[in-house]
Amino acid sequence: MNLHRLLAARADAGRPVRVTLIGAGKFGAMFLAQVPHTRGLEVACIADLAPDRARRTCAGVGWSDDLIAATVFTDDAQAAIARPDIDLVIEATGSPAHGILHARAAIRAGRAIVMVNVEADALAGPLLAAEARAAGVVYSLAYGDQPALTAELVDWARACGFTVVAAGKGTKYLPLYHGVTPDTVWQHYGLQPEAARAAGMNPQMFNSFLDGTKSAIEMAAIANATGLDVPDDGLAFPPCGVDDLPHVLRPRAAGGMLERAGMVEVVSSLERDGRPVFRDLRWGVYVVLEAPNDYAAACFAQYGLKTDSTGRYAAMYKPFHLIGLELNVSVLSAVLRHEPTGAPHAFRGDVTATAKRDLRAGEVLDGEGGYTVWGRLMPAQASLACGALPIGLAHHARLRRDIPAGETVLWSDVDFTHADSIMHDAIATRRAMEAGLLSAAGSFRLPERAAVD
Structure with missing residues (x-):
């Protein structure tokens, strides 16, 4: 709750927080839109495969000509990471192999890294975060994206003394979506292909959200950051609105659909017949918690929490996430507090x-x-x-x-x-994690199954 005050102190001292952004796509653009309005935060360098396009992006989100002129635009990500005048690197490319490459370069350079690239985090995040900790560098999930927001809710619940029963996010899901391709994706978004192309929308990227891949990646990131388990048979995507979270997302032994307490799960905004779920959580995140005693359960009711019929299970949720518009929280937390907004600690x-x-x-x-x-x-x-x-x-x-x-x-x-060679490096990194080895910082051990709370 002190980030703005800490940033103001840095600005008053003439020591702004300076970052390199790698990848000026949608997430990066949303972050860039906030930079001119955040005193004490500066983007020293933007690395993108198309630097001129990145300049146009900055102009499109409201940057002044002077601010654009004061920023370095390059297609050389390694040089951008190695700059001695930056505090932190934001990796927002979406490429798993390149994300690993850039994260390791940042760690070697002693720079904090915010991994917007959750694809890379799901692939090798536990090892990368361990390497960063060994080097005294912050490795962080990206606040504004659903994994970091969910990890925050889990941390809040545990810090309050509650048992976390389930945590995750909402999405639009039907079983048939697993077979959707870039050729058929737009009909499920209610868009014409021509309109999507005119808007510069990437059909393969949008399809990764629809076909269940992105949900799986984000739940892996949450599990690895929080220690929660993942379902033995994969995500079930139960249709569920916010009022029914504590009823649906409780253990089977208590009448819900979870294998056991302490799981990640994604809820669908569509019933299986395609009808919309009442008060859905398509854009949000949630945590289901259990009261530790009768007194706490009574307080749930007294203060209006939605609970199951027993009153013991309750849910807290955030209905929206603003992705890059909220990314400053990760950047400032890493640089000013030396704390990540979520980071993997296990490979679950x-x-x-x-x-x-x-x-x-x-x-x-x-x-x-x-x-x-x-x-x-x-x-x-x-x-x-x-x-x-x-x-x-x-x-x-x-x-x-x-x-x-x-x-x-x-x-x-x-x-x-x-x-x-970049893919071969990613393969080697992943194989090292699978073997439980961490060449730069001793041994990395896969965790045994343990109680969540």
Whole structure:
């Protein structure tokens, strides 16, 4: 609650917080829109594959000509990270392999890193965060995105002495969405393809939100940051509005749908027949908590919390998230408090490549939101036991065998012979995490299953 005061002190001392932004897409643009209105915060450098486009983005979100002229625009991310005049790096590219590369470069340079790139975090975040801690560097999830906001609610509940029963977010979901491709995605958003193209909307990126991949990635990030478990059979996406959260998201033994207490789950804003859920949570996040005693349960009722019929389970939620418009909180927390707004501390959830249709030997996988695979959430131990291929590495990999629709793609099913050096580095990083090794800071151990609270 003191970030603004701390930032004002830095500004008054002539020591603004200075950052490098890598990737000036939608999330980056929303962050950039707030920079001119945040005294004491400066973007020293923006690295993007298209620097001129990044300049236009800054102009489009309200930057003055003078501010644009004072900012360095480059396509050299490594040079942007290595600048001696910055405090923090924001990684917002969305590429898992490049995210790992940039995070490690920031750690080597002694810079705090805010990982907007949740795809990279789901792929290797536990290892990257451990490397950062060993180097005395902050590695943080991005406030404004749903994983960090959910982790905040979990931390609030635990700090208050409550048992966390479930936590997660809402989304628009139907089972048929797992098979949607970039060619068919816009009909489910109610858009014409021509209008989407005119707006510069990337169909594969938007499809990763629709087909369940992004939800799985974000729940893996939450599980790894909070220690919550992931469902043994993957996300169920139960239809559920905010009033029914404590009824639906309680353990089966108590009448709900959870395997046990202490789980992540995503709730759908659509009933299975396509009707809208009443008071849905499509844009928000939630935590379901359990009263530790009768007195606390009575207080739930006295202060108007929505509870289940027993009064013991209650929910708190945030109905919206503003992604990049809220990112300042992570930046300032990392630099001024030296604290992340959520960071992985264990490897509990993994996201595995799953065939969208019958795939044939010789086909090349095209990653998140594409035509070939979608990402399924699995317990990390189960993923490692079966040798599942992480969705973050299902890029430009050629299949060695036929894969039936709905089947998990395995490491042994793919050939990375023609992958570039950045992908090979990402593969090596992921393999090191799977082996429980951390070359720069001793050993990294996969956690045994433990009680959440």
